[in-house]
Amino acid sequence: MIAVDVMSGEKPPEVIIRGALKAVHELGVSVLLVGDKSVIENYLRKLRFINRLKVKIEHAKEVIGMHEIPTIACKKKRDASIIICAKLAGEGKVHGVFSPGNTGASLVASLMHIGRLEGVLRPGLATFVPNLRGASIVIDAGANLECTPDYLAQFAIMGEVFASKVQGKKNPSVGILSVGEEKSKGNELSMKTYDLLKDLDFNFVGNIEGYDIYDGNVDVVVCDGFVGNVVLKVTERVFKLTFEFVWQEIGYHLLQRIGFALGYPAIRKLNKKIDPREYGGAPLLGLNGIMIIGHGSSDEIATYNGIRIADIVYKNKVNRLITQRLEQFGFKKKPPPLEKEKI
Amino acid sequence: MIAVDVMSGEKPPEVIIRGALKAVHELGVSVLLVGDKSVIENYLRKLRFINRLKVKIEHAKEVIGMHEIPTIACKKKRDASIIICAKLAGEGKVHGVFSPGNTGASLVASLMHIGRLEGVLRPGLATFVPNLRGASIVIDAGANLECTPDYLAQFAIMGEVFASKVQGKKNPSVGILSVGEEKSKGNELSMKTYDLLKDLDFNFVGNIEGYDIYDGNVDVVVCDGFVGNVVLKVTERVFKLTFEFVWQEIGYHLLQRIGFALGYPAIRKLNKKIDPREYGGAPLLGLNGIMIIGHGSSDEIATYNGIRIADIVYKNKVNRLITQRLEQFGFKKKPPPLEKEKI
Numbered sequence: 199m200i201a202v203d204v205m206s207g208e209k210p211p212e213v214i215i216r217g218a219l220k221a222v223h224e225l226g227v228s229v230l231l232v233g234d235k236s237v238i239e240n241y242l243r244k245l246r247f248i249n250r251l252k253v254k255i256e257h258a259k260e261v262i263g264m265h266e267i268p269t270i271a272c273k274k275k276r277d278a279s280i281i282i283c284a285k286l287a288g289e290g291k292v293h294g295v296f297s298p299g300n301t302g303a304s305l306v307a308s309l310m311h312i313g314r315l316e317g318v319l320r321p322g323l324a325t326f327v328p329n330l331r332g333a334s335i336v337i338d339a340g341a342n343l344e345c346t347p348d349y350l351a352q353f354a355i356m357g358e359v360f361a362s363k364v365q366g367k368k369n370p371s372v373g374i375l376s377v378g379e380e381k382s383k384g385n386e387l388s389m390k391t392y393d394l395l396k397d398l399d400f401n402f403v404g405n406i407e408g409y410d411i412y413d414g415n416v417d418v419v420v421c422d423g424f425v426g427n428v429v430l431k432v433t434e435r436v437f438k439l440t441f442e443f444v445w446q447e448i449g450y451h452l453l454q455r456i457g458f459a460l461g462y463p464a465i466r467k468l469n470k471k472i473d474p475r476e477y478g479g480a481p482l483l484g485l486n487g488i489m490i491i492g493h494g495s496s497d498e499i500a501t502y503n504g505i506r507i508a509d510i511v512y513k514n515k516v517n518r519l520i521t522q523r524l525e526q527f528g529f530k531k532k533p534p535p536l537e538k539e540k541i
Numbered sequence: 542m543i544a545v546d547v548m549s550g551e552k553p554p555e556v557i558i559r560g561a562l563k564a565v566h567e568l569g570v571s572v573l574l575v576g577d578k579s580v581i582e583n584y585l586r587k588l589r590f591i592n593r594l595k596v597k598i599e600h601a602k603e604v605i606g607m608h609e610i611p612t613i614a615c616k617k618k619r620d621a622s623i624i625i626c627a628k629l630a631g632e633g634k635v636h637g638v639f640s641p642g643n644t645g646a647s648l649v650a651s652l653m654h655i656g657r658l659e660g661v662l663r664p665g666l667a668t669f670v671p672n673l674r675g676a677s678i679v680i681d682a683g684a685n686l687e688c689t690p691d692y693l694a695q696f697a698i699m700g701e702v703f704a705s706k707v708q709g710k711k712n713p714s715v716g717i718l719s720v721g722e723e724k725s726k727g728n729e730l731s732m733k734t735y736d737l738l739k740d741l742d743f744n745f746v747g748n749i750e751g752y753d754i755y756d757g758n759v760d761v762v763v764c765d766g767f768v769g770n771v772v773l774k775v776t777e778r779v780f781k782l783t784f785e786f787v788w789q790e791i792g793y794h795l796l797q798r799i800g801f802a803l804g805y806p807a808i809r810k811l812n813k814k815i816d817p818r819e820y821g822g823a824p825l826l827g828l829n830g831i832m833i834i835g836h837g838s839s840d841e842i843a844t845y846n847g848i849r850i851a852d853i854v855y856k857n858k859v860n861r862l863i864t865q866r867l868e869q870f871g872f873k874k875k876p877p878p879l880e881k882e883k884i
Contacts, residue, residue: 267725330785340720343728377683377770382610385686385767408774412782424728425768427720431751432772433779439755440783442673443814447807454807460800464790468783 199254200508201292202501205233205261205279206299208494212241214298217501219245219253224502227509228252230292232279233261258282261299264494268302272310280304284311287487294488294508296479298496304489305341305482309539312487315517317524320345320536321484322353323423323491324360325430326477329414335361336375336411336419339480340427347390348529350374350420354395354402355523356483357418363514364481364507370417373406375425381405387422398527441465478503481511483520488512542597543851544635545844548576548604548622549642551837555584557641560844562588562596567845570852571595573635575622576604601625604642607837611645615653623647627654630830637831637851639822641839647832648684648825652882655830658864660872663688663879664827665696666766666834667703668773669820672757678704679718679754679762682823683770690733693717693763697738697745698866699826700761706857707824707850713760716749718768724748730765741870784808821846824854826863831855 202218204211211233218229228251231238235257242248242255258279262271272281283295284307297304305321314321325339337357342349354372361370374391376384381392384405395402406416412433421429448454478500479492488511490504511517545561547554554576561572571594574581578600585591585598601622605614615624626638627650640647648664657664668682680700685692697715704713717734719727724735727748738745749759755776764772791797821843822835831854833847854860 265723330782330789343720375771377686377767377774380608388767408771408776409778411775412778421771424720424731425771428718428751428764428768428772429775431720432754433751433775435752435755436776436779437783439673440780440811443811444804444807446673447810447814448804451807454804457800457803457805458807460796461787461791461804462800464787464794464797464801467790468786 199228199230199292200505201230201232201256201283201286201295202505203233203279203283203295203297203299204231204238205258206297206303207492207496208264209298209497211237213497214501215241217498218505219248220498220502221505222249222252225506225509227505228254229505230254230256230286232256232258232283234258256282256286262303264300266300266303268300268306271300271303272306280307281311284308284489287489288312293512294490296490296492296501296504296508298479298492298494298501298504301340301491304491308482308485308487308489309536312485312489313539315484315486315521315524317521317529318484319352320349321482322349322356323480324357324483325426325480327411327419327430327433329412331414333365333477334411334414334417334419336421336426336430337483338421338423338426339430340423341482342423345387345422347387347394350387350391350422351394352484352524352529354418354420355398355400355527356520357420358400359516359519359523360481360483361417363516363519364510365417367417369401371401371403372418372420373403373410373416375408375411375419375421375429376405377407379405379407391420478505478507481507486517488517542571542573542635543848544573544575544599544626544629544638545848546576546622546626546638546640546642547574547581548601549640549646550835550839551607552641552840554580556840557844558584560841561848562591563841563845564848565592565595568849568852570848571597572848573597573599573629575599575601575626577601599625599629605646607643609643609646611643611649614643614646615649623650624654627651627832630832631655636855637833639833639835639844639847639851641822641835641837641844641847644683644834647834651825651828651830651832652879655828655832656882657876658827658829658860658867660864660867660876661827662695662876663692664825665692665699666823667700667826668769668823670754670762670773670776671814672755674757676708676820677754677757677760677762679764679769679773680826681764681766681769682773683766684825685766688730688765690730690737693730693734693765694737695827695867695872697761697763698741698743698870699863700763701743702859702862702866703824703826704760706859706862707853708760710760712744714744714746715761715763716746716753716759718751718754718762718764718772719748720750722748722750734763821848821850824850829860831860
């Protein structure tokens with residue numbers, strides 16, 4: 199059963215619920231809809247048929263908004279939907295969580311109530327990026343704005359497991375995002391991470407450059423959450439702007455306008471390919487449970503895909519393999535508790 | 542007179558020389574061609590008419606290659622073209638330098654032989670980025686991979702002067718690249734920089750996100766050189782890949798192929814707009830002289846534009862204004878010498 203936070207996104211709960219029901223119908227998963235019980239029941243009543251064995255409701259009195267400060271909100275709103283989702287996952291009552299809400303709050307709630315896998319220093323947010331050959335992942339996409347080389351090395355290992363078990367890639371390649379391919383190029387963080395990864399028994403390709411992410415030359419791109427977040431936001435806009443730029447250049451030129459119109463189906467297909475909704479959400483890897491964080495604007499499709507990813511992560515035992523790999527690579531010890539876990 | 546390093550780029554010296562001569566003819570500047578004297582003279586002889594008053598030659602025995610390690614190469618190759626260019630600028634014998642070579646070597650040579658302006662902690666590389674309304678600049682684009690808030694604050698001030706004096710913008714806006722617009726969002730570096738900039742008497746707009754760079758909402762984007770370099774390389778590729786993606790989606794669909802062909806002139810115009818050659822090169826701001834660093838693949842147009850920028854920076858007294866602004870904002874003291882300056 200996957201818990202779905204239906205309240206925290208920017209879209210109304212109905213949209214998220216529709217996505218959850220689609221997942222029930224098409225994937226056969228069970229879902230637990232977490233949010234205002236009367237709102238959820240009202241909506242379900244409108245529908246002709248609901249499989250009550252596979253669709254449950256858990257009431258949540260409160261919601262954490264997109265612009266609330268995560269640590270403060272998670273401390274104050276003990277009955278918020280995301281907190282309840284995380285608690286249920288921590289108690290093993292659900293297999294995973296999909297939340298389209300405040301990323302920071304999902305992170306804090308996860309640390310407080312799900313906790314980390316053994317040996318994990320910090321969970322890392324893994325985001326899909328489309329490329330010419332399919333999709334690679336960038337980890338960390340924004341959960342950790344200050345990182346150490348150890349964190350990045352663990353992100354590399356967790357990302358590799360994810361690419362292999364969820365995307366089905368054989369021996370996925372892992373690269374560190376830096377400013378040049380040579381080992382000597384980078385900042386202190388990237389160079390020390392290089393030293394940690396270079397002797398591990400996996401497909402480490404060394405440094406990669408900004409150019410390489412979208413070429414699909416590497417399956418797992420490792421960086422700190424500040425860099426990852428900036429890169430993903432820049433590219434999301436650049437893809438869209440390119441067509442605005444072209445349209446601007448076309449101006450009133452009739453033939454070119456016709457050309458644009460004729461080519462538009464391909465542009466639409468591309469927009470679908472690079473649409474974050476198609477990937478559902480970003481898994482927060484390294485938790486002792488499953489948390490998929492969707493875009494704030496997640497709709498029906500995004501919710502469906504987010505639940506789908508949670509289900510694959512669960513069925514393919516990604517977390518067990520992460521623990522094994524970390525142990526294999528010498529990250530055995532239980533790290534000290536984090537500030538956020540103690541809230 | 543602008544010194545032009547004709548040897549260090551990826552293109553043959555003839556290409557760079559053609560760009561320099563174009564600048565002589567069209568802008569009326571004088572140039573000093575620095576490189577192998579016989580190669581330069583051979584090429585000039587082939588041409589029918591050269592204004593010998595405006596085109597001089599300075600022999601350089603050596604070249605620093607694109608993949609040499611900057612500090613080592615600058616120490617060993619005392620007669621390299623970029624070293625001679627920097628020395629001439631440091632001695633006041635030329636007004637500025639254009640080099641299409643190894644960025645690191647241009648930086649080290651500049652620090653060794655030109656030195657910093659009074660009060661400048663680190664020079665920052667300012668790069669033009671095209672946007673829907675024209676072009677903004679990103680500073681630092683890769684000269685400083687490890688930064689402190691003080692460096693970033695100075696980059697902001699220098700970038701603002703550049704946007705105002707070279708791009709002719711009135712009261713240019715300055716933003717810090719971060720992961721959210723709120724003051725509280727960012728890493729330690731970005732948040733401390735925010736505190737330094739918030740009370741200065743200029744058009745500081747606070748944090749901006751990756752989305753904003755290409756919208757043209759801000760004139761000067763401030764970040765550390767690691768982030769700046771990654772962002773610029775990612776976007777350079779994403780712009781180009783967008784069309785490859787579209788072509789991939791079109792496949793064998795005839796009407797869409799025709800559409801692509803009809804729209805192609807607009808795509809070509811866009812490619813010209815985002816072409817780094819159109820901007821010539823990135824000025825290294827904060828030096829006690831003028832150094833414009835071109836792309837390694839700089840050709841005739843890039844060289845012409847690089848010299849044009851150097852000329853504008855010189856004529857508009859950008860450096861004098863940078864010193865004034867830094868003093869106005871309390872950066873008066875001579876900072877201690879850098880390791881690289883002592884080589």
